[in-house]
Amino acid sequence: MKRRAFIERSAAIALLAFLRPADLMATWNGRNFQQVPLEKALIDVLGTKDLVRTGRITVTAPAAASDATSVPVEINSDIKGDAIYLFVEKNVTPLVFSCSLHEGALAYFSLNVKMKESSLLYAVVRENGKYYMASAQVNVSAEAC
Amino acid sequence: MRVLATESAGVVSVKVIIPHPNESGTRKDDSGNVVPAHFVKEGSVMLNGRPLLDLQLGPSVSKDPFIQFRFAGKKGDKLALRFIDSSNQEFSSEVSVV
Numbered sequence: 001m002k003r004r005a006f007i008e009r010s011a012a013i014a015l016l017a018f019l020r021p022a023d024l025m026a027t028w029n030g031r032n033f034q035q036v037p038l039e040k041a042l043i044d045v046l047g048t049k050d051l052v053r054t055g056r057i058t059v060t061a062p063a064a065a066s067d068a069t070s071v072p073v074e075i076n077s078d079i080k081g082d083a084i085y086l087f088v089e090k091n092v093t094p095l096v097f098s099c100s101l102h103e104g105a106l107a108y109f110s111l112n113v114k115m116k117e118s119s120l121l122y123a124v125v126r127e128n129g130k131y132y133m134a135s136a137q138v139n140v141s142a143e144a145c
Numbered sequence: 146m147r148v149l150a151t152e153s154a155g156v157v158s159v160k161v162i163i164p165h166p167n168e169s170g171t172r173k174d175d176s177g178n179v180v181p182a183h184f185v186k187e188g189s190v191m192l193n194g195r196p197l198l199d200l201q202l203g204p205s206v207s208k209d210p211f212i213q214f215r216f217a218g219k220k221g222d223k224l225a226l227r228f229i230d231s232s233n234q235e236f237s238s239e240v241s242v243v
Contacts, residue, residue, distance in 0.1 A: 028187045028229075033203040070207040091205050092171055099214075100199045104192060106156065108215040112207035114169065 033093050038122075041087060041094040051124060051133035054079075057107075059123040059136040068140035070112045073121060077107040079132060081125035084109050090119035115140050150224055150242040157218040157242050159190075162211050163228055165236075169204035184231055185210055191225040192216060200228075218242055 032045045042049040060074040073096075075084060084107055086096040096113055107125050118139040125132050150159045163185055170182025188200035197216055222242040229235050 028201055032201065074213075088205060093169075093203050093205055095203050096205050097203060098201045102196045102198065104216045104218060105197050106215040106217065108213075110213035112211050114205045114207050 032095050032098060035092045036094070038087060038089045038094045045085065045095055045098060046124065046126075046131055048131065051122070051131045054132045054134060057123055057125055057132060057134035059121055059134050061121055061136050061138050063137065063139065065115065065138050065140045068115045068117075071115050071138055071140070072110070073113050073123075073136075074110040075108065075123040075125075077123075077125050077132075079107050079125045079127050081107040081127045081132075083126040085124040085126075086111075086113070087122040087124070088113060088115060088119050089122065090115070090117050092116060146226070146228070146236045146238050148224070148226060148238045148240045150222075150240055152218060152220045152222075152242050155217060155219070156215055157222065158213065158215050159224065160211070160213050161226065162209060163236055164209050165230065167204075167206055167208045167210060171204070182231055185228050185236070186231050188212075188226065188228040190214070192218065193223050194225075197224075 034044065039049050056079050057075065057077040061071060065071045073086060075086060081101055083098065083100045085098045087094045088096055097111065099109060101107065115138060121136050121138060123134050147162045148159065150157055165185055167184045168180045168182055169184065172180050174180050182204060184204050184206065186202050190198040198214060220242050225239045227235065227237045
C-alpha cells in the first residue's frame with residue numbers, strides 16, 4: 001500500500017473509532033430546512049421538482065382546520081418506498097420532515113403540523129430513485145408559526 | 146417520551162409522544178418578542194438492533210410532537226428510539242411490541 005493511502009486510511013479508521021453513537025445518526029441537514037419557496041425546497045431536498053402524481057399515496061388531513069398550531073396529517077402508501085417526505089407549500093420552511101425507511105418499514109407516517117396559512121400539503125414517497133406525490137388542501141381559520 | 150407499539154396482522158403500529166415546546170423560531174410571545182427556535186430535529190429507530198427509520202424534523206412540527214409509523218413485525222420485537230433537539234438534548238426509549 002502506498003504510504004499516503006495508508007495514512008489516509010488509518011486516519012479514517014481512527015476517526016470512526018472516536019465517533020459516539022450520537023454522531024452516527026443521520027446528520028441533520030439544515031440545507032433541507034431553509035426558508036425558501038416550495039420549488040426551491042423540492043430541489044434542495046429531493047434534487048428535482050418533477051414528482052409523479054399517483055393514486056397510490058393517500059394524504060389524510062382535515063379540509064378545514066380550526067387549530068392551525070396542530071393539524072393532524074397522515075400519509076399512507078402501498079409503494080415499497082425507501083424514503084417519505086411532507087411539504088407544506090405556504091409554510092416559511094416547506095419541509096416538515098424527511099424519513100428514510102429501512103428493511104421492514106412501511107410507507108406510513110402521521111404527525112401534527114403547524115400551518116402558517118391555508119395551503120396545499122405534498123406527501124412524497126421515493127422508490128428506486130423516483131419521487132411519487134399526492135397532495136391535499138387544508139384551509140386554516142387562524143394563523144400559527 | 147412515551148412510546149406504544151402494538152402488533153395486528155403482522156403490522157406493528159407505533160405511537161410516539163415527545164413532550165417538547167417545539168418552538169419554530171418565528172413565533173412571537175405576548176410582548177412581541179420572537180421566541181428562539183427550540184425543536185426536535187432528529188430521530189432514529191432501531192428494530193432488534195437494526196436501523197428501521199432515520200428521521201429529520203423541521204420547525205413546523207407541532208408542540209409535543211405526536212408521531213406514528215408502521216413496520217412489518219411481531220409481538221416481542223424490540224424497538225430503540227432516540228431523538229435529539231436543536232439544543233442537543235436527547236430523548237430515548239426502549240420498548241417491546243405488544
